[in-house]
Amino acid sequence: MAASGATNDEMMDIGGAELDNNKNEKMFTLKKWNAVAMWSWDVECDTCAICRVQVMDACLRCQGDGNRQAGGKQPECVVVWGECNHSFHHCCMSQWTQQNKRCPLCQKEWSIQRMGK
């Protein structure tokens, strides 16, 4: 989320720089198109490809019965990012890595880059 915000800021800067050379009208059209493209890309990456739930929400396993207290979110149900930059629920990924140590999306060897919210 933070990363996409930064990218948008950069684009605004580029827009500002080019504003000096170009007419106002054209710049506005270009800026809007970029912002829309960014947004849809961001949403796609935020869904866990294993259980199909947003990585910021509790995974499908933790949403189950018996885990309803505290909004169904277990403390250990965090997001995990691999060196390949793919992200999943830690719960979903730890089930999968028991049988296969590769990223299910790009087949690269799975090693954890970071974990968190």
Next chain:
Amino acid sequence: MSTPARRRLMRDFKKLQEDPPSGVSGAPTDNNIMLWHAIIFGPHDTPFEDGTFKLTIEFSEEYPNKPPTVRFLSKMFHPNVYADGGICLDILQNRWSPTYDVSAILTSIQSLLSDPNPNSPANSMAAQLYKENRREYEKRVKACVEQSWAD
């Protein structure tokens, strides 16, 4: 009675209804979400064209970490389909990924009909005819297509 595998299958079914891939369809059986019936329509410009091939897909509680068992109910003549309807396809065995869903499974099987792999045959007669006598291969496939309308 809701388990992670069952909830994932509910999502697969919803996606299949909202965003149906062309040429395939599938649904859970009435009282068991772990057992699905599916139909693959023979791809255009292949000898399988016009066929309506029925399959069963059986999931375990380990889905999606383990692939389901997929089997043709319709009689098939294809290099990578066994006599009992079992399918020899890498993504259903050693190249399975937990990111696949029912929609991906069915479209992969559909493309296997267009592009058989005669080098890892499940039906050696079909593989041999596919490589050496394409006309006879197509004749045998056409017979399965006609039979698929009846069952």
